[in-house]
Amino acid sequence: MKKIFWTTCVLLCMFFSVQAQKNTVDKIVAVIGGNPILLSDLNQQYTMYLNQGNPPNPDIKCYIIQQMLAQKLLKQQAEIDSVFVEESEVDIELDRRMRAQVQRAGGQENLERFLGKSLLQYKEEIRTDVKEQLVSNKMQGKITENINVTPQEVKKYFDSYALDSLPDIGAEVEVGEVVFYPQLNKEEKQKFHDKIELLRLRIKNGEDFAFLARTYSEDLASAVEGGDLGFFDRSQMVKEFTAVAFKLKPGEVSNVFESEFGFHILQVLERRGEQVHARHILIKPQYEQPSLERTRIKADSVYVKLVNKTIGFNHAASTYSDNKETKFNGGMLLYADNVTARTTFYPVERLDPSIFVVIDSMKVGDVSKPVFFTGQDGKSGYRILYLKSKIPPHKASLEQDYPKFKEYAQQEKIDKALSLWFEKRRETSTIKIDDEFLSCEELKLWTKNSKK
Structure with a gap:
């Protein structure tokens, strides 16, 4: 445009x-x-x-x-x-x-x-x-x-369109989510901890860190580079990761530690001021039926609270959701293209198909039962979806499409x-x-x- x-x-x-x-x-x-x-x-x-x-x-x-x-x-x-x-x-x-x-x-x-x-x-x-x-x-x-731009400039811009040249705006929806990821208990975690501990011992006994990272690490982006993460500062990694990375001396290999992504071992290669150059190996826990069933039960209990209106959706998202990208935004999905800023109005054709299938039959104000899903990052869990609003296809207007x-x-x-x-x-x-x-x-x- x-x-x-x-x-x-x-x-x-x-x-x-x-x-x-x-x-x-x-x-x-x-x-x-x-x-x-x-x-x-x-x-x-x-x-x-x-x-x-x-x-x-x-x-x-x-x-x-x-x-x-x-x-x-x-x-x-x-x-x-x-x-x-x-x-x-x-x-x-x-x-x-x-x-x-x-x-x-x-x-x-x-x-x-x-x-x-x-x-x-x-x-x-x-x-x-x-x-x-x-x-x-x-x-x-x-x-x-x-x-x-001022409101007057926005109006002037809008008025520069001839009525028959105003763009057609496709259907848009506002969708919220409460996401529940499985949590392993101590016994379930132990086998994954033991798996990466064996790799740490192999490195300690002289095996090549980069080779083991390429072979076993489940961080696919860094595994192909021998686990190399390049330089990073304290703001770029999760706190568990930086807490270990900034304590090690160049050449040192960490003990096994856990973050939201799984279990890691880390080696610092170089320090440059407040920057650390490190590599790591990641083992992601695999969630089996017992942990998934516990997650479903938790999601069901939150769904009941929402249906009975004992809790509002925004409160449910900020209290229970495991998706950090949406929980502090009231659970609302945000959309951004190359022109507009991030907005809660999501073009229907850009929605994840697994979300569209659920909300397509919902009415505005409805919440869905917990639905099992697997995200683009490979993480699986359950989520409750909320259809806040639905705007049908329409000819653009300043009142409706001001943002x-x-x-x-x-x-x-x-x-x-x-x-x-x-x-x-x-x-x-x-x-x-x-x-x-x-x-x-x-x-x-x-x-x-x-x-x-």
Whole structure:
């Protein structure tokens, strides 16, 4: 809706860069303010575009160069304004991208085969690029941080639509949940504790931590990297994890400890100020019938209280729910897309099918009986669902859809501010583009009023 291309001016450049095979001699495809953009850099971004499952489209390279030029301008301004990122932030972002790419490639070996080198080697190669991307993104945030819209501006934005061009809003619902995950008793936990304790003893006797992590750890994201979690600070891990990690010296292996995710052993590899570089092995408890039955009984008892109205839904969620993402929001599911802020109004077509099946036959105000489910994280349990409201498909109106139009109006204002900012910087920057790409419509704007 009325999107100006600057909305995503550095989005593509934030993607993880995949090393393209260089069959031709590298060359400079563009220069802005003395900062070159190399053909190899362009090919890396295009390879990433293909790696996302997109069809081959050489024309997209024009768009990629446009984004890279924008990033260079933001980086230049960041240096002037002393906007920077900590090395620890770069470490965290690198580790996040690596884990995502390993999962997408189907394992570390597949990714390394595609790259033609080890992940550690590649992480060092792209470190500078990733840091530049983070700095540029932070600079863009600084440019737009104080932009807000008034109710009058929202109305003006809404009124700019012709009546016959107002968007159609699909059906939306507000859905709450109270989630119950199984809890093991002491005897049930012991066999999982013993399983990881045997791994700890094998490491103590000289076996390789990374090999055992790859073989046995049930944290699939880190297991492929030998359990390596990269650098993290105290705010990024659960308290049980940080309590152990920040007590160990480099090289030390912890005793077995428990968190909400299961049983861990942890080894600190390096300390850097208030950052720890560690690896771990995780064994997740498997919940068998006795623990599931106890959970169902607990869920049933809460359901009875809700039906008898001896407790309100918000109170039930904050008191009993085991889902930390929703319990402090009255149990309500939150939805967010690339435009609107997080909202309790969830498009029906975006709902988890297992939730839609339950609420489809419910009336507004109803609560469901406890339903067994397995989440995307693999955790199983029972949940009670609450249908707070249902909005049928309708033509957009300011009264009913004010939050949406407020976000749209604010995004347009941000887009315009960014467009103006880039236009001024282009006019005072020396920009050169290789003849091969001068015919790109996206790039003509960049050379139109720039210094020659």
